[in-house]
Amino acid sequence: MALSEQQRAEFEKRVRASEVVLFMKGNRRFPQCGFSATVVGILDKLGASYETVNILENQAIRDGMKEYSSWPTFPQLYVGGEFVGGCDIVKDMYSSGDLQRKLGAEARPVQAPRITISVAAATALKEAASGAAGDVLRLEIDPEYNADLHIAPRADGDIEVRSEGVALYVAGASSERADGIKIDFVNVPGGMAFKIDNPNEPPRVKPIHAPALKAMLDAGGIELFDVRPEDERKIASIAHAKPLDGEGQMLLSTLDKNKAIALHCHHGMRSRAAGEQLLRAGFTNVYNLEGGIEAWSRDVDPSVSRY
Amino acid sequence: MSDHPTDFAGDVCAAIRDAIKAKIPGARVEVTGGGGHYAIDVASAEFTGKTMLASQRIVYGAITHLMSGERAPVHAVDRLTTKAQ
Numbered sequence: 001m002a003l004s005e006q007q008r009a010e011f012e013k014r015v016r017a018s019e020v021v022l023f024m025k026g027n028r029r030f031p032q033c034g035f036s037a038t039v040v041g042i043l044d045k046l047g048a049s050y051e052t053v054n055i056l057e058n059q060a061i062r063d064g065m066k067e068y069s070s071w072p073t074f075p076q077l078y079v080g081g082e083f084v085g086g087c088d089i090v091k092d093m094y095s096s097g098d099l100q101r102k103l104g105a106e107a108r109p110v111q112a113p114r115i116t117i118s119v120a121a122a123t124a125l126k127e128a129a130s131g132a133a134g135d136v137l138r139l140e141i142d143p144e145y146n147a148d149l150h151i152a153p154r155a156d157g158d159i160e161v162r163s164e165g166v167a168l169y170v171a172g173a174s175s176e177r178a179d180g181i182k183i184d185f186v187n188v189p190g191g192m193a194f195k196i197d198n199p200n201e202p203p204r205v206k207p208i209h210a211p212a213l214k215a216m217l218d219a220g221g222i223e224l225f226d227v228r229p230e231d232e233r234k235i236a237s238i239a240h241a242k243p244l245d246g247e248g249q250m251l252l253s254t255l256d257k258n259k260a261i262a263l264h265c266h267h268g269m270r271s272r273a274a275g276e277q278l279l280r281a282g283f284t285n286v287y288n289l290e291g292g293i294e295a296w297s298r299d300v301d302p303s304v305s306r307y
Numbered sequence: 308m309s310d311h312p313t314d315f316a317g318d319v320c321a322a323i324r325d326a327i328k329a330k331i332p333g334a335r336v337e338v339t340g341g342g343g344h345y346a347i348d349v350a351s352a353e354f355t356g357k358t359m360l361a362s363q364r365i366v367y368g369a370i371t372h373l374m375s376g377e378r379a380p381v382h383a384v385d386r387l388t389t390k391a392q
């Protein structure tokens with residue numbers, strides 16, 4: 001397939017849509033191929049700001065970009081409208097430092113994140129750190145927003161942050177993702193644990209137990225969908241739940257993306273997967289009924305038959 | 308080895324090797340893999356003084372016809388190395 005002048009001009013616009021554009025399978029939060037995920041990971045590590053184009057959603061872009069870049073695979077990274085390469089090349093340039101230079105990542109000053117440590121957490125952290133000769137308290141937030149609080153030697157690029165008299169060293173690449181974090185020390189089943197609240201964390205499927213879901217349904221403001229197929233729905237169903245069939249999908253498409261949505265299935269596995277899909281589709285407030293209709297029958301409404 | 312539907316009949320590794328050698332005469336080419344996924348190592352004087360991007364482009368250019376379309380014999384190149392010699 002050869003591109004016409006006009007098509008070339010269109011692709012030129014796409015690759016210049018912002019300073020850094022990544023043509024990939026999936027998106028930044030949900031890469032759908034290992035090579036794309038690797039490049040996203042590297043760009044995130046560098047704290048680069050970039051735009052992604054999901055080529056799986058558009059066959060014309062997928063075919064056209066192969067031609068435009070003279071490159072048959074994805075991901076494809078563009079910086080300043082210039083093709084940089086695929087996964088191998090990006091990895092290579094990252095380890096040699098060329099990518100950092102290209103993205104101007106070194107020039108960007110890293111801001112110290114704002115971190116709040118509660119009094120209880122400070123006491124526990126001081127105690128934990130007291131036995132660690134030479135090591136420091138470190139915090140790293142990976143590109144998936146998993147927090148890792150640990151005691152280790154101070155690393156290059158660490159930024160020292162103080163709160164409640166505790167010195168915490170935040171990995172430089174994490175600083176943006178760590179900004180605004182609150183660290184507390186709370187009761188959990190079986191003891192005490194650190195609780196890290198990160199306001200930057202992207203929405204996740206929130207687990208909810210049957211009685212809490214019942215209370216939310218009674219209060220209104222949440223929509224419950226049943227992701228099971230018809231044969232299972234015939235055996236047992238929850239009165240408030242709408243099946244996620246054609247009609248349910250239609251209703252879903254009309255809902256505000258910030259509307260609270262709960263999903264259930266038999267035991268909570270299929271509905272969790274469906275919830276991840278809703279997040280991908282842009283919904284931000286998605287709950288999964290833990291234990292599914294089974295838990296509903298056990299904890300809320302015994303008249304719902306179990307199967 | 309994953310199952311990968313293709314209309315291509317014959318030895319895909321050999322087809323990749325032949326296509327690259329036709330484009331870069333005298334190149335040493337090693338191809339391994341199957342099921343749509345291949346690893347390719349190429350050594351040639353052709354790559355001397357060229358960037359990794361330019362070198363890989365030459366190789367990809369040689370096998371584009373094996374990689375286009377949903378039922379292409381080559382679904383992914385898991386590893387591509389180009390060595391100047």
